[in-house]
Amino acid sequence: MSKASDHAYAEIRSLILSGNAPPGSSLTEVGLAEICGVSRTPVREALRRLETELYVVRSESQRPFVADWNSDDIGEMFTLRAMLEAHAAARAATRITPETLATLRACNARIAAAVAMADPDVTTFLAENRQFHDIIISAASSPRLASILTALVEQPVVRRTAARYGRTELERSAHEHGELIQACAARDAEWARAVMTGHIRRAYHAFSAATPSLS
Amino acid sequence: MSKASDHAYAEIRSLILSGNAPPGSSLTEVGLAEICGVSRTPVREALRRLETELYVVRSESQRPFVADWNSDDIGEMFTLRAMLEAHAAARAATRITPETLATLRACNARIAAAVAMADPDVTTFLAENRQFHDIIISAASSPRLASILTALVEQPVVRRTAARYGRTELERSAHEHGELIQACAARDAEWARAVMTGHIRRAYHAFSAATPSLS
DNA sequence: CCCCAGATTATTGTATACAAATTATATCGG
DNA sequence: CCGATATAATTTGTATACAATAATCTGGGG
Numbered sequence: 001m002s003k004a005s006d007h008a009y010a011e012i013r014s015l016i017l018s019g020n021a022p023p024g025s026s027l028t029e030v031g032l033a034e035i036c037g038v039s040r041t042p043v044r045e046a047l048r049r050l051e052t053e054l055y056v057v058r059s060e061s062q063r064p065f066v067a068d069w070n071s072d073d074i075g076e077m078f079t080l081r082a083m084l085e086a087h088a089a090a091r092a093a094t095r096i097t098p099e100t101l102a103t104l105r106a107c108n109a110r111i112a113a114a115v116a117m118a119d120p121d122v123t124t125f126l127a128e129n130r131q132f133h134d135i136i137i138s139a140a141s142s143p144r145l146a147s148i149l150t151a152l153v154e155q156p157v158v159r160r161t162a163a164r165y166g167r168t169e170l171e172r173s174a175h176e177h178g179e180l181i182q183a184c185a186a187r188d189a190e191w192a193r194a195v196m197t198g199h200i201r202r203a204y205h206a207f208s209a210a211t212p213s214l215s
Numbered sequence: 216m217s218k219a220s221d222h223a224y225a226e227i228r229s230l231i232l233s234g235n236a237p238p239g240s241s242l243t244e245v246g247l248a249e250i251c252g253v254s255r256t257p258v259r260e261a262l263r264r265l266e267t268e269l270y271v272v273r274s275e276s277q278r279p280f281v282a283d284w285n286s287d288d289i290g291e292m293f294t295l296r297a298m299l300e301a302h303a304a305a306r307a308a309t310r311i312t313p314e315t316l317a318t319l320r321a322c323n324a325r326i327a328a329a330v331a332m333a334d335p336d337v338t339t340f341l342a343e344n345r346q347f348h349d350i351i352i353s354a355a356s357s358p359r360l361a362s363i364l365t366a367l368v369e370q371p372v373v374r375r376t377a378a379r380y381g382r383t384e385l386e387r388s389a390h391e392h393g394e395l396i397q398a399c400a401a402r403d404a405e406w407a408r409a410v411m412t413g414h415i416r417r418a419y420h421a422f423s424a425a426t427p428s429l430s
Numbered sequence: 431c432c433c434c435a436g437a438t439t440a441t442t443g444t445a446t447a448c449a450a451a452t453t454a455t456a457t458c459g460g
Numbered sequence: 461c462c463g464a465t466a467t468a469a470t471t472t473g474t475a476t477a478c479a480a481t482a483a484t485c486t487g488g489g490g
Contacts, residue, residue, distance in 0.1 A: 002277070002450095002472080002473055002474085003473085003474095004473075004474065004475095005473080005474090028440085028441065028442090029441075029442070030440090030441080030442095038474075038475090039474060039475045039476070040442090040474095040475085040476090041473080041474055041475065041476090042473080042474065042475095044260075044442090044443095045259075045263065045473095048260065048263055048264075049263075052267050052362070054358070054359055054362070060482095061441090061442085061481075061482055061483085062217070062441095062442065062443085062481095062482095063441070063442075063482085063483095064442095073357075073358075073359065076357045076359060076360065077359060079302075080299075080302075080359065080360065080363075083298060083299075083302065084295075084298075087294075087295075087298065142288075142291045143269065143288075144269055144288065144291060144292060144295065144367075145291065145295060147267065147269065148295070148363055152359075217442080217443055217444085217480095218443085218444095219443075219444065219445095220443075220444090243470085243471065243472090244471075244472070245470090245471080253444075253445085254444060254445045254446070255444095255445085255446090255472090256443080256444055256445065256446090257443080257444065257445095259472090259473095260443095276451075276452055276453085276471090276472085277451095277452095277471095277472065277473085278452085278453095278471070278472075279472095
């Protein structure tokens with residue numbers, strides 16, 4: 001998308017994720033336009049996009065507010081993500097090319113390296129982890145599934161989850177990725193589905209444990 | 216949403232679905248604005264919306280075109296819909312209120328009546344069928360799931376499917392709805408999931424059979 | 431003190447004008 | 461005749477002005 005519109009999207013998104021715009025707070029187009037240094041037009045586009053991704057909700061009278069997610073919402077998000085990303089893994093297993101599989105292996109090697117360090121490099125882990133999952137989704141070659149999942153995978157949630165992972169859990173994550181690669185190499189869709197389901201659901205419980213308010 | 220924007224959305228969508236704007240054809244903002252009798256601004260919003268719903272795709276240079284769905288896309292759409300709507304049914308089964316359940320029963324009674332006529336009333340069937348599914352989705356009380364599903368359920372596809380249903384199949388559809396109601400009344404999530412999965416997948420195969428190009 | 435009506439303000443929706451980028455076309459050289 | 465390049469036309473992106481609508485404030489009456 002275009003420059004101003006993209007910039008507004010990134011800016012508003014980070015306002016929300018950083019907590020500067022707390023859940024439930026109102027977002028006015030002119031205010032955001034001033035903050036972003038653009039006019040209302042690209043701000044409006046950004047708000048629509050954030051709305052489809054459920055970062056933003058609207059009142060009856062179409063006034064935008066920062067969405068307020070409760071624990072049910074987050075649990076449901078993980079459930080949907082597990083279901084859909086497992087489906088993506090199953091499709092990927094029978095469609096992935098040897099080249100992409102090699103890319104996947106390389107990616108997971110970087111993850112393993114980041115984890116093996118004396119002081120695990122969580123930043124690299126997160127970046128490579130995201131890429132790993134993106135490769136799987138792309139290998140599933142379903143634009144529809146991809147578009148649903150991008151709106152569903154909340155990087156801040158992933159970050160909060162990984163931040164609570166110890167070395168053991170990070171290693172286990174890398175190992176699960178490895179098993180997923182095996183499943184893909186074996187062209188075993190159901191194996192891939194099972195591994196991915198477990199991978200996401202384990203992340204969910206790690207997240208829940210790290211977030212007291214979810215009890 | 217607002218009037219002009221909604222109107223543009225409906226108009227463009229119907230252009231696409233009717234075939235007046237064939238798959239792959241280019242959509243220019245000014246052209247659509249003239250057709251809809253509104254300015255470019257609401258047309259742009261409508262196009263973004265249609266883009267997230269994958270009715271419209273954009274070229275590298277952001278020019279919009281009517282999306283071209285192949286049989287894989289449609290099959291994948293049914294698969295996702297089966298998975299997600301079955302999940303909605305499972306959630307609904309344990310959350311539905313007695314009042315909503317009564318509404319559901321009434322809705323299916325109207326479906327059964329439309330089907331039982333000498334000359335089955337397909338229009339009523341479609342309207343009530345849609346409402347039936349909407350009630351289930353709403354009873355699942357997951358705004359996220361609901362928003363994904365509305366973008367996924369293609370009414371024209373449903374229509375084409377139902378148009379090929381004979382009385383027996385229409386009756387079977389109503390019967391499956393009845394079984395879904397039973398599952399909800401019994402608060403049996405897995406039963407509800409299974410019934411809904413079968414319901415959608417049967418529709419898929421009816422659709423495939425009715426659409427030679429899908430082979 | 432509360433509540434309602436009207437006026438005022440704030441905010442979103444739409445139209446239009448202009449800027450930037452892309453695509454098509456025409457012209458020139460080989 | 462073909463190809464490259466410059467130019468013109470088309471199209472999207474952004475800014476701004478105005479219109480419509482919703483929220484808020486104010487004052488009076490009960």
